[in-house]
Amino acid sequence: MTESLKLTVDEERGDLVVIYTEGYINNQGGEEIANVAYELIEKGHTTLLLNLAQTKIVNSIGISILIEIIERMLLIDGKLAFCCLTPTIEKTFNIMGLAQYAGMYSDEETAIEALT
Amino acid sequence: MTESLKLTVDEERGDLVVIYTEGYINNQGGEEIANVAYELIEKGHTTLLLNLAQTKIVNSIGISILIEIIERMLLIDGKLAFCCLTPTIEKTFNIMGLAQYAGMYSDEETAIEALT
Amino acid sequence: MQQVTLTLPMIPNMELTASTTAGALGEHIGMAQDKVEEVQMAVVEACINAFEHSRSKVREVQVQLLVLGADEDPEGLEITVADDGIGFDPADVAERKDGTELAKLKRGHGLKIIRSLMDEVTIRSSATGTRVTMRKLR
Amino acid sequence: MQQVTLTLPMIPNMELTASTTAGALGEHIGMAQDKVEEVQMAVVEACINAFEHSRSKVREVQVQLLVLGADEDPEGLEITVADDGIGFDPADVAERKDGTELAKLKRGHGLKIIRSLMDEVTIRSSATGTRVTMRKLR
Ligand SMILES: Nc1ncnc2c1ncn2[C@@H]1O[C@H](COP(=O)(O)OP(=O)(O)O)[C@@H](O)[C@H]1O
Numbered sequence: 001m002t003e004s005l006k007l008t009v010d011e012e013r014g015d016l017v018v019i020y021t022e023g024y025i026n027n028q029g030g031e032e033i034a035n036v037a038y039e040l041i042e043k044g045h046t047t048l049l050l051n052l053a054q055t056k057i058v059n060s061i062g063i064s065i066l067i068e069i070i071e072r073m074l075l076i077d078g079k080l081a082f083c084c085l086t087p088t089i090e091k092t093f094n095i096m097g098l099a100q101y102a103g104m105y106s107d108e109e110t111a112i113e114a115l116t
Numbered sequence: 117m118t119e120s121l122k123l124t125v126d127e128e129r130g131d132l133v134v135i136y137t138e139g140y141i142n143n144q145g146g147e148e149i150a151n152v153a154y155e156l157i158e159k160g161h162t163t164l165l166l167n168l169a170q171t172k173i174v175n176s177i178g179i180s181i182l183i184e185i186i187e188r189m190l191l192i193d194g195k196l197a198f199c200c201l202t203p204t205i206e207k208t209f210n211i212m213g214l215a216q217y218a219g220m221y222s223d224e225e226t227a228i229e230a231l232t
Numbered sequence: 233m234q235q236v237t238l239t240l241p242m243i244p245n246m247e248l249t250a251s252t253t254a255g256a257l258g259e260h261i262g263m264a265q266d267k268v269e270e271v272q273m274a275v276v277e278a279c280i281n282a283f284e285h286s287r288s289k290v291r292e293v294q295v296q297l298l299v300l301g302a303d304e305d306p307e308g309l310e311i312t313v314a315d316d317g318i319g320f321d322p323a324d325v326a327e328r329k330d331g332t333e334l335a336k337l338k339r340g341h342g343l344k345i346i347r348s349l350m351d352e353v354t355i356r357s358s359a360t361g362t363r364v365t366m367r368k369l370r
Numbered sequence: 371m372q373q374v375t376l377t378l379p380m381i382p383n384m385e386l387t388a389s390t391t392a393g394a395l396g397e398h399i400g401m402a403q404d405k406v407e408e409v410q411m412a413v414v415e416a417c418i419n420a421f422e423h424s425r426s427k428v429r430e431v432q433v434q435l436l437v438l439g440a441d442e443d444p445e446g447l448e449i450t451v452a453d454d455g456i457g458f459d460p461a462d463v464a465e466r467k468d469g470t471e472l473a474k475l476k477r478g479h480g481l482k483i484i485r486s487l488m489d490e491v492t493i494r495s496s497a498t499g500t501r502v503t504m505r506k507l508r
């Protein structure tokens with residue numbers, strides 16, 4: 001019930017790394033995701049998938065930090081994609097114009113197929 | 117973010133049926149679980165496992181409805197067990213004296229091993 | 233002094249407003265997550281007791297959440313859940329002896345849960361209402 | 371008339387108290403879950419705008435949640451998020467033109483999100499504070 005974000009990272013997907021979020025993506029949550037993402041980039045990973053199945057709420061400050069990760073990804077010719085968004089989170093991403101810079105997939109399987 | 121309970125039922129586990137909860141187990145949530153459980157009992161299932169991994173909060177009215185399911189289960193020589201409880205939910209179940217009537221397991225694998 | 237007062241209508245799930253607030257305050261003062269969740273569970277039980285049993289005419293519950301200690305050195309949370317209902321005698325809430333062993337477990341747990349999960353609980357109740365005050369140190 | 375007024379300190383995650391309350395009220399009046407979640411997202415944005423931008427001295431935000439229509443036939447929710455901060459001119463909040471295309475996306479979205487997710491939004495802002503009132507029909 002506390003809303004601090006929990007992250008689980010699955011690096012056993014070949015080139016792709018899946019990051020599972022659980023909880024609220026606010027500024028703190030966004031920064032936690034960014035830290036994990038930048039570590040993965042350091043390690044040489046260039047394709048990241050954020051699975052938001054267990055995230056029911058985000059805010060625009062958290063999303064702005066995700067946009068920073070996308071920027072960094074574009075610089076290294078990498079990709080950040082999303083899957084399993086609630087309809088409202090997907091709508092919000094679209095309102096913010098994220099769709100042109102990051103793939104959004106309904107489920108993890110579809111995302112992995114498209115990304116690998 | 118809305119707290120109404122979501123249930124997923126996995127009947128493909130041989131004799132055991134796993135019910136996954138997501139959200140708040142209040143009176144309404146407890147009743148939803150009971151409806152699903154009674155339907156499964158009607159179908160002849162006698163061992164149910166409630167996986168509470170995605171439930172972060174319960175209340176005592178919801179739990180009292182779970183106790184009704186346990187009562188029904190004992191009448192037919194069946195079993196209701198729980199897995200993946202948060203420390204606080206486990207503590208609350210213990211305070212309510214549930215431990216002597218229902219198995220509680222840390223994870224699904226351990227639960228399935230013990231129950232089958 | 234950090235403090236939040238909520239006046240909540242007695243409608244389903246409104247207890248979650250109180251527990252969400254307790255969660256934010258608990259995290260804010262650096263309380264460990266398990267402890268925060270224990271506070272949240274206790275607050276939920278105190279609210280639904282008021283919803284269920286108080287017979288309040290205004291159908292509202294007052295929840296006051298207070299950070300104990302100095303701002304720079306918070307010590308814990310104190311939460312009061314108050315209703316203006318018919319009240320009860322806490323000393324009178326006996327263990328129920330009727331029915332089967334298991335059936336006995338079914339109700340009468342709210343106060344036990346609150347007392348077990350919090351460090352300190354005071355209940356003041358009269359014919360004009362009930363105030364449950366509970367504290368938990370960080 | 372169902373109504374809840376919350377006075378929330380500007381501390382992290384306190385916006386979730388407002389969104390949890392909106393969730394309980396929305397469910398209570400039978401609003402579809404997707405719509406409830408849209409209201410919750412808009413409320414969160416309005417609160418964090420007040421937290422981030424208002425420079426309120428009291429460091430509190432007032433959130434009023436109101437069920438529209440008759441009790442037996444609720445029509446929707448109206449939520450007002452008010453602060454006593456420095457205010458701003460909503461007409462002046464222009465699209466940011468600086469930086470790369472993507473960098474432009476980074477901030478300046480709160481009001482757009484609120485307007486897109488709610489049916490009706492009114493912003494009143496002056497040197498004594500800001501009130502964002504938003505409605506969504508069931
Ligand atoms: N706020 C309240 N107002 C009036 N009576 C209360 C209140 N809280 C508790 N009680 C009384 O105390 C009894 C025990 O409460 P509790 O331990 O929470 O168990 P339960 O809610 O399951 O009955 C209740 O049945 C009720 O009679």
Ligand SMILES: Nc1ncnc2c1ncn2[C@@H]1O[C@H](COP(=O)(O)OP(=O)(O)O)[C@@H](O)[C@H]1O
Pocket residue numbers: 060419420422423424425453455456457458463476477478479480481482500
């Ligand atoms: N409650 C408020 N008090 C003062 N200024 C505000 C308030 N809400 C919004 N603003 C102003 O409007 C601008 C745009 O807000 P918004 O669209 O939410 O984007 P962002 O919060 O990302 O800047 C803010 O940068 C701020 O200058």
